[in-house]
Amino acid sequence: MSTSVSGGLKKYSVSIIGASGYSGAELTRLLLRHPMVELQELYAFSQVGNHVSDLYPALGCNKVYKQYSGETGSDIYFLALPHGEALQLVPSLVQAGKMVIDLSGDFRLKNPNEHQEFYKQVKSPDAVMTYGMPELFRDTIVKTKAISNPGCYASSIILGVAPLFLGNDDGLKVRAINCTSTSGISGAGRSSKTELSFSEMSENVRAYKVGIHQHIPEIMQALGTSATDPSFDFSFTPMIGSLVRGIYSILNIQLEQPANRAELQGLYHRFYQQAPFVRVRDTMTEVKHVVHTNYCDVHIAGMTKNGSLTIVTALDNLLKGAAGQAIQNMNLMVGINEATGLL
């Protein structure tokens, strides 16, 4: 691998395609400070020629955004593009032998019908990459060279219920999951929409895409079922609130058999024992606990008389829900400590 060597440390040359959005900016910040990375090029279609220091002065970065025209000079490419735009770019990068981490939804869904239903785009059935959720698929990630990075809502929901599906030898069976997630507005990207203006969103809350959000099939797929023919009832209501960063998910879960809270707590602790970024907390979590970090906090908050279960998760949509998780995946792919550059 064509890496640079600096101060005795072998460094990977890394570029970002789609570097001028909020996820791209967080990738820039993290990669600039990553001890094993030499940040090479920042490609950004709408900002070509502009200085990073003018768009994101806080980054303290003196690079200039460039036009991407098929370059393959780096070892690793992160893509942080609007949905649909990575579909063409990724295959040629993979073919050129590059490591690729795509933050869009283009390569997440195996089922092309679901992709079409939820993304309104046609794609071939083999346009799927390894789903980069380290806490569930670490063994596969360390062997792959192309990662589809999970969605932000999907991360906050999957991590909140995964132990019930994947870590569970006790015969727990899920009958229904109702999710309500509050997202920071940065999740909508660097936007000029009136409905996302400060005057409209300050002190506001607004649900959208109720039951039709594109992260629904992604969640179902990760949990081993499908949106088309689900093995349990699933509802999802995403909301944006008066915050820039963070996703806060309330997951109400109905089990076939009432479960014991202490046993569930044990199950979750065991499941995430090796996970440096998922914290099973005994007390209530909040957005403030995780924002500007790569942590996802999970708290088993309550049970109803009838045995339904409430789990609360919190993460930073731009970090564990995007750029941070992407770096975590890169670390695993190149064989270094999962947490490098993220603590």
Added chain:
Amino acid sequence: MSTSVSGGLKKYSVSIIGASGYSGAELTRLLLRHPMVELQELYAFSQVGNHVSDLYPALGCNKVYKQYSGETGSDIYFLALPHGEALQLVPSLVQAGKMVIDLSGDFRLKNPNEHQEFYKQVKSPDAVMTYGMPELFRDTIVKTKAISNPGCYASSIILGVAPLFLGNDDGLKVRAINCTSTSGISGAGRSSKTELSFSEMSENVRAYKVGIHQHIPEIMQALGTSATDPSFDFSFTPMIGSLVRGIYSILNIQLEQPANRAELQGLYHRFYQQAPFVRVRDTMTEVKHVVHTNYCDVHIAGMTKNGSLTIVTALDNLLKGAAGQAIQNMNLMVGINEATGLL
């Protein structure tokens, strides 16, 4: 009734006990502008001797907060006190023949065991007043002289599901309701708690009292069942977000039989046909649509593949969730148009 006469209009003399909290301030604002009201005294234990214009300059009110010592000189008394403090005051006001509207939870629950479980207070079984939700109990309210004003979360949830229980001749049967509500921080009152400081709550979201909030038995009672022995599974997760006013509730409802969306829409429209302050909306509602108004917006937002239903409601916790609804109740009690002074 000892009312004043001004400009040909008979006016009711009204006083507020507990006038210096946020609900008290909204009552002050509304009553000062109410065409049938002469606002007489503002009682406030912690602010005795202070000018309203110093505590709430925006009210443009030149009164001084007084100590309440059993006065009964007004026709109507609003009580906006911390829970527990109205238990002693209300009976003597009622005995003195006064109209009373109590905004606390002291007189809401019929079941003294549930009151003790959720409010940690002993009360006698007859310490119950007419539950002042006009859209459900208008006929009783117009005949009563003592109202227990509903809780803010309770209002936002009850109004979102009431047609399924009370307006329903079609044999719909509810199996489960999962509620997640985001509240403005003013719901916690004028507070000096560190965890409600701006530095802690700006851009934050925090759930609390998951499954144990005192509005749970209130909701169940209004829907014709009980928290102790509920006829359907019920979960409730209250959250505070980065906003001062408003409650936004996501209600996920599982019916025994999948329902038809258009029919549900019809059911809701019929149920709230006469209600000036509940708006069944065809498009998504948001906090911004109702804040600083007495409206509660209700929107049937989505249905899952399995037939579960998502309903979204929005109201202003200090108005339809407190002071506004209290005035609405007063209007009904004195026999004038329900909406007087509220539009």
Added chain:
Amino acid sequence: MSTSVSGGLKKYSVSIIGASGYSGAELTRLLLRHPMVELQELYAFSQVGNHVSDLYPALGCNKVYKQYSGETGSDIYFLALPHGEALQLVPSLVQAGKMVIDLSGDFRLKNPNEHQEFYKQVKSPDAVMTYGMPELFRDTIVKTKAISNPGCYASSIILGVAPLFLGNDDGLKVRAINCTSTSGISGAGRSSKTELSFSEMSENVRAYKVGIHQHIPEIMQALGTSATDPSFDFSFTPMIGSLVRGIYSILNIQLEQPANRAELQGLYHRFYQQAPFVRVRDTMTEVKHVVHTNYCDVHIAGMTKNGSLTIVTALDNLLKGAAGQAIQNMNLMVGINEATGLL
């Protein structure tokens, strides 16, 4: 005047041209509730055919936005248009004998050179209307039929210093005024600019147009001097902060001779004795004290060792800084109490 009669009260027929912006929405809210007004048409170029209840559900208004094509059927017209667009409309409305209140900057400046310098538009020297600041020019306003409504920053600054210029028999002479004003972001209108998005402006502060804001000549003109040849040094730094509504101005004033604070306090109280909406306060004012009201609060906050003076003012940019002041002007023009519909 062709007014309607309703319930014994003669009502004025009023229409708004440019009703769909934030100032237009506040005008709508106020006029709907004004006891002497029949709100007739809402004209809005970009929203023709849309329901007010969809754009501004909180208004509770069931009208539809219309295209303006020269109609003159109302008694009074408010114009709340982007700068430049009223220049053509106002003259024909005035010629048709209508009362006109224009909220733009088009008719504020007497000096066409200053208009061109600060608004980048050519206009003739006679395109000037009565400057509608009631506290300074009440006598002229009651006799006029065409009002140019003051700018929001200008209102907050002029009202803070006017007594030093216009109410002053004591020989006070101003040597310099430095103004720093924080505005709510609604001042920029209903906008889709990225730099005004929630993600960019939450927890942010940003100055702009330092020393070149178009309200500078307006302020100088109202104080009896000019931006071109000022009689004192004047600097103005406008900022937007993390708030939707409100303007908060810090006015640092250097006098030729040190003044006595008690005497200044007296001067201010006398000057605003008859003004229902300017409150000279003994304690610090804040945005929260005036938002959603038509008040402008003025507080003499401090003096330096060298005798320079700090005055703080607060108002709601959409009310006393726009729609509220416009209604106040209308009240004066039609000869009713200045405060009607505004308390």
Added chain:
Amino acid sequence: MSTSVSGGLKKYSVSIIGASGYSGAELTRLLLRHPMVELQELYAFSQVGNHVSDLYPALGCNKVYKQYSGETGSDIYFLALPHGEALQLVPSLVQAGKMVIDLSGDFRLKNPNEHQEFYKQVKSPDAVMTYGMPELFRDTIVKTKAISNPGCYASSIILGVAPLFLGNDDGLKVRAINCTSTSGISGAGRSSKTELSFSEMSENVRAYKVGIHQHIPEIMQALGTSATDPSFDFSFTPMIGSLVRGIYSILNIQLEQPANRAELQGLYHRFYQQAPFVRVRDTMTEVKHVVHTNYCDVHIAGMTKNGSLTIVTALDNLLKGAAGQAIQNMNLMVGINEATGLL
């Protein structure tokens, strides 16, 4: 010096006294990640026995707050205590040969009368330490063992005007400076005051301590004059706005002779040539540009017709205004790169 050795790198043992406030938490975050530091003890009087991970989960720190009882086991001590509490602690630490960086105001002022006037505390004339503003006093800092870290407002103002006083061979002379600064509410510390609650401060702005803030004598002293007998007119209005972090200062400066903007720009660039954390920017700065960084941005924004000058500065009150600058001082004191652990 009793330092630890880890991975070949000599590390300094560092403890924080007063670690549980917001500045203490930022110190904790920075020191945990500092390559030359071994963070040893976190002392916090009000939180003794509590886990850092409960109070500040985002820090990812598994230490427990301890009681400070005179320990001197570390090489370096940071003190982040309320004003007055360091006065006794610092001398014994200095006497024990420790490096000390005090973030309070206790040791900033040379003049005990000014200390008493502005801090309401008696202190002896020799309770003064090196004023830790690296951009002005780097040469002294590298030789000292005890630093008094500058105040947050003071930093934002001094850095904005220092070149006019200290970098200036061109005969510029300042006649007056008017400062208006907006601070994030974290500047008031972890607080339980009602007036700093979210409900009071959201979408609010409030000035306070106009002309009497304790940073006034600190600023004057750093600029070579005194608050008691100033060589120019100085006014300062601090405000808190609706933001957690950041200070944004508008500095209006009157010079004896009008200055040329390009020359001033040159003067500022030269003055800060060697300063890694002060950025003289050609375009407007904003709080968002510096928050969560150690940068102080300075922008020469405008000049009036009469030649007065407007300079805008932005910094993060908890970083360049407190903890970040403190680390910068530590780096200089121990002889490593000033920016270590801060980029």
